[in-house]
Amino acid sequence: MNVQVIMRDGEAEYAVLPWVEYQALLQEAGRTAGAQPPQAxxxxxxxxxxxxxxxxxxxxxxxxxxxxxxxxxxxxxxxxxxxxxxxxxxxxxxxxxxxxxxxxxx
Missing domain, CATH: 1.10.260.40 (lambda repressor-like DNA-binding domains)
Structure with missing residues (x-):
């Protein structure tokens, strides 16, 4: 999995991953994957x-x-x-x- 961690004050604050991998995580968790990313x-x-x-x-x-x-x-x-x-x-x-x-x- 390709994850980028964004730090603030030495603490992990956000994790960013490719949309396809995010969709796969949602499916594994039993949640419906969204068809498209949010509007840019x-x-x-x-x-x-x-x-x-x-x-x-x-x-x-x-x-x-x-x-x-x-x-x-x-x-x-x-x-x-x-x-x-x-x-x-x-x-x-x-x-x-x-x-x-x-x-x-x-």
Whole structure:
């Protein structure tokens, strides 16, 4: 078995193994193996498409900015790629646009 152990503060915290081997372990344990791995973060929309996502939902810059709690000017800077949103803004954008997963990986 090909297992990678991730350590933190000298203690084993995670074990990572190939998907096929994970599936085999599930089968041996009597559990139903999943057909496919969880969706990768790469399938999430990128912040480069923020303006398009906002427009598709029929929101103005002012409406989305108000929902997130930032100024419209700052939202435009994010849409133009001139600013990288922090965690709180990322969470607010994800919530306002209904995009699960942006909080962690965008």
């Amino acid at each position: 973060a790469e399938t999430l929309p990128r912040f480069a498409h923020l303006a398009e996502l906002r427009q598709r939902r029929g929101l103005s810059v002012e409406e989305l900015a108000r929902a997130v709690g930032i100024s419209p000017a700052y939202l435009q800077l994010i849409e133009e790629g001139q600013r990288d949103p922090g965690d709180a803004i990322r969470y607010g954008l994800a919530r306002a646009l209904g995009i699960n997963g942006w909080e962690e990986s965008a």
